Amino acid sequence: GAGVSQTPSNKVTEKGKYVELRCDPISGHTALYWYRQSLGQGPEFLIYFQGTGAADDSGLPNDRFFAVRPEGSVSTLKIQRTERGDSAVYLCASSAIGTSGYNEQFFGPGTRLTVL
Amino acid sequence: ELKVEQNPLFLSMQEGKNYTIYCNYSTTSDRLYWYRQDPGKSLESLFVLLSNGAVKQEGRLMASLDTKARLSTLHITAAVHDLSATYFCAASSQNTGNQFYFGTGTSLTVIP
Numbered sequence: 001g002a003g004v005s006q007t008p009s010n011k012v013t014e015k016g017k018y019v020e021l022r023c024d025p026i027s028g029h030t031a032l033y034w035y036r037q038s039l040g041q042g043p044e045f046l047i048y049f050q051g052t053g054a055a056d057d058s059g060l061p062n063d064r065f066f067a068v069r070p071e072g073s074v075s076t077l078k079i080q081r082t083e084r085g086d087s088a089v090y091l092c093a094s095s096a097i098g099t100s101g102y103n104e105q106f107f108g109p110g111t112r113l114t115v116l
Numbered sequence: 117e118l119k120v121e122q123n124p125l126f127l128s129m130q131e132g133k134n135y136t137i138y139c140n141y142s143t144t145s146d147r148l149y150w151y152r153q154d155p156g157k158s159l160e161s162l163f164v165l166l167s168n169g170a171v172k173q174e175g176r177l178m179a180s181l182d183t184k185a186r187l188s189t190l191h192i193t194a195a196v197h198d199l200s201a202t203y204f205c206a207a208s209s210q211n212t213g214n215q216f217y218f219g220t221g222t223s224l225t226v227i228p
Binding site: 044059104105 | 120151160161164204208216217
């Protein structure tokens with residue numbers, strides 16, 4: 001079946017602009033995660049949704065970052081007043097079990113964000 | 117916060133040789149995952165290790181977990197060029213929520 005999809009694959013923006021990154025999880029997966037991967041680093045956790053609600057947003061670096069998942073499927077990561085330091089690959093993952101037990105996360109191809 | 121360290125960070129090995137990548141984590145974790153990432157691509161799940169002593173094998177790769185030592189290993193047997201990639205381990209725990217804590221990755225290059 002279809003995997004996790006993310007759009008756009010690449011996004012170039014200017015400092016100070018607003019961007020939205022979209023994630024479409026695997027159908028039926030209730031848990032959705034956003035990670036940020038800087039060059040040469042492992043992914044860093046940003047936020048986790050269980051259904052429509054953000055169960056853990058402790059990884060969001062500041063209040064310029066916000067994410068929603070209004071219908072419990074597609075999620076949008078929103079970044080306001082972008083800064084050059086926001087440049088990274090933003091990865092989305094989904095899993096079938098989010099609250100306990102086995103929790104294998106399946107990752108999308110990522111959105112490469114470049115802030116000029 | 118659960119911290120995960122991998123070593124080595126870079127590994128260059130000849131085809132046919134064996135090697136091990138190590139993944140240490142800082143606090144109790146009940147789940148350990150290994151992923152592969154090719155350049156410009158996303159992460160591909162390789163192994164999920166859920167209990168102490170767990171060992172899983174797929175082709176030339178074998179992963180193991182020692183929860184008492186807080187150590188997981190990824191062993192490569194008779195490396196081939198197609199294994200060249202970056203390998204990440206990630207740990208999670210019910211106590212720390214469901215987020216994954218990733219290591220910095222091991223960039224593996226297999227030389228013909």
